[in-house]
Amino acid sequence: MADVLVIAELSDGKVRKTTLSAITFAREAAPLLGGGFSILVLGAGAKAAAAELTGFGAAKVYACDDPSLAQYTAEHFAPTAAAVGKSFGVVVATASSFGKDLLPRVAARLDAAYAGDCSAVSGEGGKLVYKRPMFAGNAFGYCTLSTPLQVVTVRQSEFAPAAPSGGASPVEDVAKAAPGAAAGRVQFVSLEQVKSARPELGDASVIVAGGRALKERFNELLEPLADTLGAAIGASRAACDAGYAPGDYQVGQTGKIVAPKLYFAIGISGAIQHIAGMKGSKTIVAINKDSEAPIFQLSDYGLVADLFQVVPELTAALKAKKAAG
Amino acid sequence: MKVLVALKRVADPDNANKIKIPPSGEKIDTAGLEWKLNPFDDYALETALRLTENGKNPKARLGEVVVVTLGPKECETTLRAALATGADRAIRVEATDEELDGRIVAAALKTIIAEEKPDLVLMGKQAVDGDNNQVGQSVAELLDWPMATFAATITEEAGAVVVGREVDGGVLTLKLGLPAVVTVDLRIVAPTSVYSAQTDRAHKYAEGVRFAALPAIMAAKKKPLVVKPLAEVAGGMSRTAHYSKFEPPPQRKAGVKVQDVAELVAKLAGEAKVI
Ligand SMILES: Cc1cc2nc3c(=O)[nH]c(=O)nc-3n(C[C@H](O)[C@H](O)[C@H](O)COP(=O)(O)OP(=O)(O)OC[C@H]3O[C@@H](n4cnc5c(N)ncnc54)[C@H](O)[C@@H]3O)c2cc1C
Ligand SMILES: Nc1ncnc2c1ncn2[C@@H]1O[C@H](COP(=O)(O)O)[C@@H](O)[C@H]1O
Numbered sequence: 001m002a003d004v005l006v007i008a009e010l011s012d013g014k015v016r017k018t019t020l021s022a023i024t025f026a027r028e029a030a031p032l033l034g035g036g037f038s039i040l041v042l043g044a045g046a047k048a049a050a051a052e053l054t055g056f057g058a059a060k061v062y063a064c065d066d067p068s069l070a071q072y073t074a075e076h077f078a079p080t081a082a083a084v085g086k087s088f089g090v091v092v093a094t095a096s097s098f099g100k101d102l103l104p105r106v107a108a109r110l111d112a113a114y115a116g117d118c119s120a121v122s123g124e125g126g127k128l129v130y131k132r133p134m135f136a137g138n139a140f141g142y143c144t145l146s147t148p149l150q151v152v153t154v155r156q157s158e159f160a161p162a163a164p165s166g167g168a169s170p171v172e173d174v175a176k177a178a179p180g181a182a183a184g185r186v187q188f189v190s191l192e193q194v195k196s197a198r199p200e201l202g203d204a205s206v207i208v209a210g211g212r213a214l215k216e217r218f219n220e221l222l223e224p225l226a227d228t229l230g231a232a233i234g235a236s237r238a239a240c241d242a243g244y245a246p247g248d249y250q251v252g253q254t255g256k257i258v259a260p261k262l263y264f265a266i267g268i269s270g271a272i273q274h275i276a277g278m279k280g281s282k283t284i285v286a287i288n289k290d291s292e293a294p295i296f297q298l299s300d301y302g303l304v305a306d307l308f309q310v311v312p313e314l315t316a317a318l319k320a321k322k323a324a325g
Numbered sequence: 326m327k328v329l330v331a332l333k334r335v336a337d338p339d340n341a342n343k344i345k346i347p348p349s350g351e352k353i354d355t356a357g358l359e360w361k362l363n364p365f366d367d368y369a370l371e372t373a374l375r376l377t378e379n380g381k382n383p384k385a386r387l388g389e390v391v392v393v394t395l396g397p398k399e400c401e402t403t404l405r406a407a408l409a410t411g412a413d414r415a416i417r418v419e420a421t422d423e424e425l426d427g428r429i430v431a432a433a434l435k436t437i438i439a440e441e442k443p444d445l446v447l448m449g450k451q452a453v454d455g456d457n458n459q460v461g462q463s464v465a466e467l468l469d470w471p472m473a474t475f476a477a478t479i480t481e482e483a484g485a486v487v488v489g490r491e492v493d494g495g496v497l498t499l500k501l502g503l504p505a506v507v508t509v510d511l512r513i514v515a516p517t518s519v520y521s522a523q524t525d526r527a528h529k530y531a532e533g534v535r536f537a538a539l540p541a542i543m544a545a546k547k548k549p550l551v552v553k554p555l556a557e558v559a560g561g562m563s564r565t566a567h568y569s570k571f572e573p574p575p576q577r578k579a580g581v582k583v584q585d586v587a588e589l590v591a592k593l594a595g596e597a598k599v600i
Contacts, residue, residue, distance in 0.1 A: 011494075073499065074462065074465075074472065075471055075472070096493050097475060097490075097491070097492040097493045098492075098493070100458050100474070101462065101474045101475075101492075102462075103462075104427070104458070104459040104460075104461075104462035104463050104466075105462040105463065105465065105466040105472070106466075107428075107459070107463065108428075108431060108462070108463035108464075108466035108467050109466050111428075113426070113428055113565035113566050114427060114428065114457075114463075114566070115566065116456070116457050116459055117456065117458070129569070132456075133456065133574070134454065134455055134456050134571075135344055135453070135454055135456070136453060136456070137574055138344050138573070138574065139344055139353055139571050139574070140571065140572050140574060141571050142568065142569050142570040142571070142572075143566055143567065143568055144566075144567050144569060145565055145566055145567075146565045146566075146567065147565045180469040181469045181470075182465065182466075182468075182469045182470050182471045182472070183471075184502075185470070185501060185502030185503075185505065186471035186472075186499055186500075186501055186502075187499065187500040187501075187502075188497075188499060189487065189498035189499060189500050190497070190498045191492075191495060191496075191497045191498075192495045192496045192497075192498075193494050193495040194494060194495050200493075200494075202493075229600070237511060240512070241511065241512060241515065246495070247477060247491045247510075247512055248491060248492070248493060248494055248495055248496075253453065253456065254365075254450070254451065254453075254511065256493075261599050262593070262597075262599040262600070271339075272339065279574075279577060282599070283593070283597045283599045284577075284580075285589065291582075296579060296582070297577075297579045298577040298578075298579065299579070299580055300580035300581075300597065301580055301581060301582075301583050301589055301592055301593070301597075302579075302580065302581070302582045302583065303582070303583050303585070303586070303589055304582060305585075310585075310586055313586040314586050314589065314590070317586050317587065318590065318600065321590060321594070321600070
């Protein structure tokens with residue numbers, strides 16, 4: 001019997017929605033191990049944030065509330081995550097930039113094997129089997145870990161956000177574990193956030209993504225379309241590299257992995273690294289002037305056209321439709 | 326500054342369509358695949374070279390770059406290519422790919438780093454074959470060194486590096502006292518991403534990585550390359566991540582082409598019912 005520990009992620013003192021995917025994993029994995037799960041919240045204001053997580057069926061919600069944790073750095077977070085984690089069988093977080101940064105460090109501290117970015121979990125003879133996308137999504141591997149303690153991150157797009165199940169998990173304070181020498185040499189300088197009223201890429205049910213073809217008119221063309229649809233904006237690597245879109249808009253193998261209800265690929269050729277990040281979308285629309293573009297091989301609806309002409313048309317048509325109710 | 330760069334050769338991801346998975350699913354068939362340096366490691370090497378030169382005068386090397394790989398003999402091609410591009414020395418740890426997982430690679434690199442004592446360790450943020458994204462963070466923890474993952478910019482300051490990290494929602498900047506570990510993201514090879522202490526902050530690099538000149542390829546054959554057995558650097562460890570089965574992802578089918586915006590909107594509303 002072993003239990004699962006979920007590491008919660010905070011943003012401005014509030015629980016980030018990413019946490020709810022790790023909870024879903026815990027709900028699936030714990031019964032396979034014959035155990036339950038708990039949640040660890042780390043940060044300044046963790047105590048208040050922990051109260052947001054008491055209704056999910058966790059045996060306990062641990063809160064490590066410490067002013068030195070106001071800004072996330074792995075060097076300050078990993079020792080406490082490991083200290084709490086060591087009495088569990090599995091430590092999990094969602095594979096956001098936070099989880100991907102922190103959890104391998106926690107794994108090394110616990111001498112635990114690690115499986116990153118898992119898309120499903122199953123049980124076999126009392127052991128967990130993790131399904132992982134590899135080779136830019138061109139293969140799934142089924143992975144087992146043979147250390148007594150295991151550390152994993154899970155894909156947000158593959159584990160639906162957990163809904164509250166009622167109950168009131170007790171909140172327990174934990175003291176911050178003494179950090180190592182590493183913590184003394186890391187200093188937070190700044191966090192430049194792209195503030196936007198649009199939904200986050202990971203949560204959006206509609207995404208409008210643009211490629212290199214949009215050039216300097218990326219925002220001018222995509223923002224009105226996204227706003228009409230209530231969509232998040234994504235981009236190809238080429239569009240980010242060229243500076244048309246910020247780096248954190250990137251969708252793909254090495255960017256965000258998304259699976260919205262509706263995905264627009266506009267002026268995106270459909271390289272394997274891009275497809276790896278969006279092929280789980282329910283409906284895919286491609287707009288490209290090249291009828292041979294690989295993106296058409298996986299899109300449900302393809303429009304061969306000049307985007308500079310049809311994107312404004314599409315925005316206008318959707319607006320008109322909305323106005324008509 | 327002395328920089329150690331960890332390099333892995335991988336099955337060329339742009340040829341990944343050629344990955345074959347036999348019906349038994351017991352392994353990935355790499356026969357016939359092209360091998361190349363993991364692209365992120367290529368960027369890490371370029372970063373190391375930029376940090377050990379004055380960008381205006383790259384021919385005069387100002388520091389030392391040591392490249393390390395764990396893998397079979399064939400990986401020496403990758404190391405020689407890195408030496409030709411400008412690295413000074415190479416180390417290969419003799420191992421088959423089957424013997425390795427992220428935990429062992431990290432432990433082995435820790436041993437080598439403890440011997441080499443570099444100021445900075447640079448790696449790719451992930452190897453694009455296993456897509457693990459594990460080794461850099463693990464090495465930093467084993468060494469008890471500070472780290473910055475997903476680096477898009479690095480500027481050297483006295484005894485420190487200031488690193489801009491690409492994170493969800495924006496760019497997070499950290500200052501790390503050396504020695505430290507940094508894993509690099511795609512945009513680290515943009516023209517204004519990396520500045521050594523000597524490089525003028527107005528300098529602009531050419532986009533991307535540099536290529537070796539022919540004389541350098543010849544000269545690289547004489548640069549030192551040592552081989553160490555895995556047992557010497559990761560004694561007593563065996564792999565703890567095991568893959569029992571592989572399978573191809575479900576294929577999506579191509580849908581229909583629509584004639585115009587009106588037809589598209591009609592299909593999205595009436596057929597797909599997504600708007
Ligand atoms: C290690 C590594 C990691 C990577 N990770 C990612 C990743 O995470 N995400 C990602 O996206 N990429 C990634 N890439 C890059 C990827 O290989 C492609 O280079 C990239 O996705 C191409 O972007 P694009 O489709 O915008 O540009 P292009 O390939 O240049 O395509 C532009 C498209 O626009 C079309 N077009 C041009 N003009 C018009 C017009 N007026 N109207 C309509 N259509 C037009 C063209 O026909 C073309 O199909 C990675 C690459 C590497 C090596
Ligand atoms: N066999 C290896 N030899 C040398 N470096 C490696 C090896 N495997 C991984 N690395 C390094 O660790 C980084 C992250 O790899 P991974 O954690 O496997 O995704 C890579 O970009 C390399 O810099």
